[in-house]
Amino acid sequence: xxxxxxxxxxxxxxxxxxxxxxxxxxxxxxxxxxxxxxxxxxxxxxxxxxxxxxxxxxxxxxxxxxxxxxxxxxxxxxxxxxxxxxxxxxxxxxxxxxxxxxxxxxxxxxxxxxxxxxxxxxxxxxxxxxxxxxxxxxxxxxxxxxxxxxxxxxxxxxxxxxxxxxxxxxxxxxxxxxxxxxxxxxxxxxxxxxxxxxxxxxxxxxxxxxxxxxxxxxxxxxxxxxxxxxxxxxxxxxxxxxxxxxxxxxxxxxxxxxxxxxxxxxxxxxxxxxxxxxxxxxxxxxxxxxxx
Numbered sequence: 001x002x003x004x005x006x007x008x009x010x011x012x013x014x015x016x017x018x019x020x021x022x023x024x025x026x027x028x029x030x031x032x033x034x035x036x037x038x039x040x041x042x043x044x045x046x047x048x049x050x051x052x053x054x055x056x057x058x059x060x061x062x063x064x065x066x067x068x069x070x071x072x073x074x075x076x077x078x079x080x081x082x083x084x085x086x087x088x089x090x091x092x093x094x095x096x097x098x099x100x101x102x103x104x105x106x107x108x109x110x111x112x113x114x115x116x117x118x119x120x121x122x123x124x125x126x127x128x129x130x131x132x133x134x135x136x137x138x139x140x141x142x143x144x145x146x147x148x149x150x151x152x153x154x155x156x157x158x159x160x161x162x163x164x165x166x167x168x169x170x171x172x173x174x175x176x177x178x179x180x181x182x183x184x185x186x187x188x189x190x191x192x193x194x195x196x197x198x199x200x201x202x203x204x205x206x207x208x209x210x211x212x213x214x215x216x217x218x219x220x221x222x223x224x225x226x227x228x229x230x231x232x233x234x235x236x237x238x239x240x241x242x243x244x245x246x247x248x249x250x251x252x253x254x255x256x257x258x259x260x261x262x263x264x265x266x267x268x269x270x271x272x273x274x275x276x277x278x279x280x281x282x283x284x285x286x287x288x289x290x291x292x
Contacts, residue, residue, distance in 0.1 A: 031056035055112040064282035072277040079270035083263045086255045091248040110222035119210040132200040144189040156182035168265040181250035186239040198231040
């Protein structure tokens with residue numbers, strides 16, 4: 001279960017550049033990892049756990065066979081566009097594509113897993129709220145309490161590191177682009193915290209409901225992840241749109257500024273990672289049944 005505030009800025013603004021570790025950790029163990037993370041937020045009883053694990057296995061198998069090929073193809077297209085000098089519209093289209101990937105994955109997860117976690121017990125909801133409170137305290141410590149200068153410095157450092165993972169060392173002009181991007185991010189802590197708390201409260205309320213039919217619960221859970229903006233303040237929603245536009249502009253500027261060495265570096269990194277995605281072997285039905 002994800003707290004959407006953690007995914008907003010850095011996910012959207014560096015989605016074309018952020019490294020993924022699923023190949024390294026073992027893609028076919030993803031169902032077990034998700035189960036562990038789910039239990040960290042919503043402690044499951046033995047009956048729930050026995051039902052959720054096979055559902056997660058089905059979700060990973062669906063994702064492997066129907067989604068991964070699209071990810072590899074998308075990565076290669078991003079690589080080609082960035083090396084050619086992608087304009088803002090093209091960058092924005094790539095952001096739409098990856099958000100579409102996320103929506104599709106969330107929809108399928110809600111279908112498979114949603115009904116199994118409906119009507120959570122009071123002690124489970126209490127544990128979920130404690131986990132949300134811990135997340136919020138961590139967010140406040142990292143992104144609210146520090147000075148504006150420290151926040152910009154940290155944001156710039158993270159962006160630089162993610163970008164350099166893909167294209168190599170930045171030039172001075174490119175560092176200026178990233179630093180300007182980091183300074184211009186809109187981030188009002190009051191809107192951010194209120195939007196976070198609204199989403200968390202809505203999620204806890206939904207999981208506690210016992211009056212919804214399975215299909216209705218699934219639709220509501222899907223909307224929590226596919227359309228989190230329903231719970232945002234107007235100020236936060238506007239900041240999100242502004243930050244996305246600023247990200248597309250900065251990524252376009254970086255794309256146009258790539259040196260020949262950086263283009264070769266980007267091509268090598270993307271080719272290697274896309275090949276790893278292509279090389280993942282999805283489980284066979286026999287293996288799936290054995291693991292269930």
